[in-house]
Amino acid sequence: MDLDVTLPRIEPAPAVLAAGGREHATASIRLGGVPRGVAVLLVEDHDPVRGASEPMNALVEHGFESLAASVAGLEALACDRLVAGLLEEVTTWDWSPEQVGLVGWGRGGTAALHRCATGDLGAAVGISPALADVREIACADAPRSPWLGMVGELAPDTGLAEEVGSLLDGAPAFTQLVVYPGVGPDFHRDAAPALVHAAAFDCWQRVVEWLNVRVSPRPTPYAELWELRQHHSSDVPTPEGTPR
Amino acid sequence: MTDTLPGGSAPARPQYVDDDRDAPRFRVNRRAMVDDDVLARERDRIFDKVWLYIGHETELAKPNDFKTRTVAGRPLIFARDKAGQIQVWVNSCPHRGAMICREKEGNARFMTCFYHGWSFNTSGKLVSVPGDTSYGRDFERPGLAAPAHVDSYRGFVFVSFNPDVEDLVDYLAEAAEFLDLVCDQSESGMRVLEGTHEYSVKANWKLLVENSYDGYHAVSTHQRYFEMVAASGVELDATRLGDSIGVDLGNGHAASVGGPGTGGLFGRPLSEAAIAEKEARFASFRTRFGEAWVDRMTGARNLVIFPNLVVIDLVMGVVIRKIDPVRPDYMEVTAWELVPPEEGDELKRQRLDNFLTFWGPGGLASPDDVEALETCQRSFAAHRELSWSDVSRGMSSPVALGSDELQMRTWWRRWDALVNDVEHADEPHDPPSERFRGRRLELEPVETTSS
């Protein structure tokens, strides 16, 4: 008996988003029903459809919609503006910041950390960010939303890990810095060597867990009704479209 | 001894505490250590009624940090919610009972029950129910259950399952002052170090309560520890060990209390630099709280807050110990170390060393205590042949010493009142001398000019 199940792949939809005075290619996957939350992805690949398709599909397995864009070639300020634009875009999908998990690779990871300063995000993750940049951001704007950083031990500035770790420990929000032994900055691109494969596998598990326990779920129509009843003791009319 | 009165009326409780003021003699019946019925009554009449320690606020540093703990046999989630408030929840899903949280500790804003997937936040609210349309639109969504009361005193968080329990400060009575003596040892607030000691003892839980402020056993049981201290070059002035008193702090709480300076009496020697730092720290406390209070702070303290919280300030380490009965002959113990976070590295290193060598489950003292208690418990198999343990030491003295047994008698009298409805009068003693009564003053810190 063959138990291998191949889940159908969803091809992310390409689009263009104007943010911070420039146009950015984006990729999105929307879901029906009541999705668990939304993930905003900042990838290093110039083409977000190519660069984000795999994690976007993996997030679908956990009920997350997603919107991705590329940070390739963007300076810090442009990254911040892109993040603002993407978050703005998902509000039109009806997601509030606490229902968003912001996941960035490389400089996308530092941009995610920077966005944590306001404290309204559900959760953020940085995969292989440069620790020198992380240190700079953590010094300037201590994170108020939970941020998870994951780096390879052989990346150029991993020597800063201890210092960055204690800096982050002093922040108001819960943060974690994971250093994968024996791997370089590309550990998240799964490869045959055992340590890289293990790091890539563990890294993705952590991303999903980090989001699952922190991103606010969207209330179902019935949950919203119940919420309303908590605030008004009297009878509440059935909102439009609520199943009976 | 019979449990039934003649004529078949309601069964009389056997006598567990023999508090004879004329002899004077105080004895405890060993059935109290072996009977399932006694443990059931303890759960009912003590653990379900009074305030119980769950943990320290500093163990939950960040919003959404949590620890799972067992208090009074109940699995609880001890958490800090998103807004930073301390919360305690019953770790059981209101759906059909699975534990919401199966980890010892972590950080999570949402906890999802793995059985059917209901999700709750750290404020106890049910935030999602898979396939909720099947429940209908009027379904009342149950949140997590909580103990009747949660309150804290200077970072020590207590819960009570009794809706009618008195206020925590009233409950703590004079024991609150002893917590102050510990908590005042840090300008920024004492913190619990990460990590716990967890061990079990094949003995009745009350034996460890007794042991925790038993000054009488120190030299005999812990002979090996004292030999180690002597070998490390410390000249122990044995007469100072006697500089201590036993005090009844009300509501069953009691302490054995050493005179000024006895807190550092034993333990491996500190380095010159560590001694200097420690002295400087205490000098600054003197300018803030006054000499008399700080003299008391420097004394050793073994405190038991009824029924099962132990706070010991001795050998340069403050241990917080929580004792949980599991069966009449089996208890679980959890212990933490409380430290002043501003202490320098060297002082901290030596503090940790002293803490581990004395208090650790593999240290030079705790295993001796465990062995003593386990032999007691084994011997209680013969409780019919030898029914009573004697706890009379110091009963006739004008002042009870720390090596006397007033502390245990205080505890047992409260125990007997709660478990068996037998009231006992307080034991008369002279008030402790001035050295043990200094009050905390609120003085302006004196500006010291650096030389």
Ligand code: FES
């Ligand atoms: S028992 Fe928790 S969801 Fe069913």
Ligand SMILES: [Fe+2]
């Ligand atoms: Fe002992």
